[in-house]
Amino acid sequence: MLRCVRKLATPSIGRCASTLVLVEHNGAAVNPATLHTITAANKLGGPVHALVVGDSGCQEVAAAASQIPGVEKVLVSESSALKGQISEAVSAVILDVQAKNNYSHILANGTVFGKNILPRIGAKLDVAPISDIIGVQSEDTFVRTIYAGNAIQTIQSIDPVKIVTVRSTAFEAAPSEGGSAATETVEVDVSNDKSEFIEAKISKSDRPELASANIVISGGRGLKNGENFEMLYTLADKMGAAVGASRAAVDAGYVPSDLQVGQTGKMIAPDLYIAVGISGAIQHLAGMKDSKTIVAINKDGEAPIFQVSDYGLVDDLFKAVPEMIEGIEQQ
Amino acid sequence: MSGLRVLVGCKRVIDYAVKIRVRPDHLGVVTDGVKHSMNPFDENAVEEAVRMKQKKVAKEIIVASCGPTQSQETIRTALAMGADRGIHVELAKGEEDLQPLAVAKVFAKLVEKEKPDLVILGKQAIDDDSNQTTQLLAGLLDWPQGTMASVLEHSDGVLKITREIDGGLEDISVKLPAVVSADLRLNEPRYATLPNIMKAKKKKIEKMSVADIGVDVTPRLKVQNVVDPPVREAGDKVPDVSVLIEKMKEKGHLK
Numbered sequence: 001m002l003r004c005v006r007k008l009a010t011p012s013i014g015r016c017a018s019t020l021v022l023v024e025h026n027g028a029a030v031n032p033a034t035l036h037t038i039t040a041a042n043k044l045g046g047p048v049h050a051l052v053v054g055d056s057g058c059q060e061v062a063a064a065a066s067q068i069p070g071v072e073k074v075l076v077s078e079s080s081a082l083k084g085q086i087s088e089a090v091s092a093v094i095l096d097v098q099a100k101n102n103y104s105h106i107l108a109n110g111t112v113f114g115k116n117i118l119p120r121i122g123a124k125l126d127v128a129p130i131s132d133i134i135g136v137q138s139e140d141t142f143v144r145t146i147y148a149g150n151a152i153q154t155i156q157s158i159d160p161v162k163i164v165t166v167r168s169t170a171f172e173a174a175p176s177e178g179g180s181a182a183t184e185t186v187e188v189d190v191s192n193d194k195s196e197f198i199e200a201k202i203s204k205s206d207r208p209e210l211a212s213a214n215i216v217i218s219g220g221r222g223l224k225n226g227e228n229f230e231m232l233y234t235l236a237d238k239m240g241a242a243v244g245a246s247r248a249a250v251d252a253g254y255v256p257s258d259l260q261v262g263q264t265g266k267m268i269a270p271d272l273y274i275a276v277g278i279s280g281a282i283q284h285l286a287g288m289k290d291s292k293t294i295v296a297i298n299k300d301g302e303a304p305i306f307q308v309s310d311y312g313l314v315d316d317l318f319k320a321v322p323e324m325i326e327g328i329e330q331q
Numbered sequence: 332m333s334g335l336r337v338l339v340g341c342k343r344v345i346d347y348a349v350k351i352r353v354r355p356d357h358l359g360v361v362t363d364g365v366k367h368s369m370n371p372f373d374e375n376a377v378e379e380a381v382r383m384k385q386k387k388v389a390k391e392i393i394v395a396s397c398g399p400t401q402s403q404e405t406i407r408t409a410l411a412m413g414a415d416r417g418i419h420v421e422l423a424k425g426e427e428d429l430q431p432l433a434v435a436k437v438f439a440k441l442v443e444k445e446k447p448d449l450v451i452l453g454k455q456a457i458d459d460d461s462n463q464t465t466q467l468l469a470g471l472l473d474w475p476q477g478t479m480a481s482v483l484e485h486s487d488g489v490l491k492i493t494r495e496i497d498g499g500l501e502d503i504s505v506k507l508p509a510v511v512s513a514d515l516r517l518n519e520p521r522y523a524t525l526p527n528i529m530k531a532k533k534k535k536i537e538k539m540s541v542a543d544i545g546v547d548v549t550p551r552l553k554v555q556n557v558v559d560p561p562v563r564e565a566g567d568k569v570p571d572v573s574v575l576i577e578k579m580k581e582k583g584h585l586k
Contacts, residue, residue, distance in 0.1 A: 113497065122466075201500045258500075
């Protein structure tokens, strides 16, 4: 189903939108964030093609991507040059695919993965990339936040190709089943002698992914050390939650950097966000103020976090958190 | 080993602690009379270059900034932190909305002129929050990139970079010349001491215009409007944990 939208106001060549979505994956499964990006892609009108690149597991990932409704075709490019999905190699594949198919839009997740790669494409195509959109108004007009989410900007791109990263929390996830796209292998000669992927140190956890969890419990400087985070992990396990942290806690070394929620960390919007020992600096709020319910526990009743929390408990967290663990256990 | 020439970019932005206000014309935010500072990530970038010089890995640090007249203050701060000389690309009237692609093109020209071995920029500017300039510059130059860097180690023309990624950390290596973006935990930036601020006054800042450089900086993204975000009202305080649990149960958050 193709819907052509001619926008005479824009100096583009009046062709239909056609979108390429760079799929984020770990060699086994499609990253949930991609499902949200596909929803954004489908708002543009026109066919949506998914691109899976990597050095292993791509066929498996492509098979999963082909089941996402709204995806018309899945392109797959697998080679050892794409080890670690290093940006120099991935961008070479995208540029090759773009040269052959001339998409009007190229989208990726507003994750570190997507943000690392897409602007490089922008440079090669002489296009201004658009980071972290929270809304699609039309083929050329998008909404995004600036100043740590304290202002919302609507911008119109005058470039012939739009290169866009998408904030997951602003779009519904497309279903992961129900589609039946065709898969096509793409052979691209990628030669990259300028960079090399060495290794990834991924935090392993049985808990839900922070970026997509329904419940997140975050700790701040109030926790005082990394050991004290144990009680947050215990509470998280009782509630089926993920654990996050403020920048202060990460900087102090209490927890690894991938737990950071905020303007320059992860932007999340879970159903329930419990901020423990977090004061609520502007930069932290940027990362969680779109959560459906916010709970704050802090012994300082004047902490800014209480200005956005739905339920605030002014109490010593070292007393309150164990009480919560016990209270929930009794439920 | 004679040492690397490092080009560092810095941007003058509204200070991170300031509560910004949307302009009445809804085309931007109020900047007049508002406190400005060096973009925090750029402080990390400058600091890293200075540490490289102290370790004798770098031999010269050039700091560049594109901005209005007051960007000179930002460059002076970098010089006071230890950079050797500065370049101020002073924006003319009508060039105020300088977007990442244009910045990258300006820096590409500076790279042509200064021939650095390494360019270090901040990961993102806290006003625009784009996180693009490093990647754009690397793409324009066809140099390898290392974004969100939290550790940089140089050895024989190769930079080993630890990056902060969504799931944890990643190590890559890039051959110089390369472009790198500094993340918060790359280092802890030093404060410019008064003696160093005084010394920095003797350091040279070369001034040039966009026209001098010969780059088209026309914005590609036209700002249609800027508005306040939806206001989140404060809720209630609860007296104790049992009430809190009740409330969470009511909302269906507890199984």
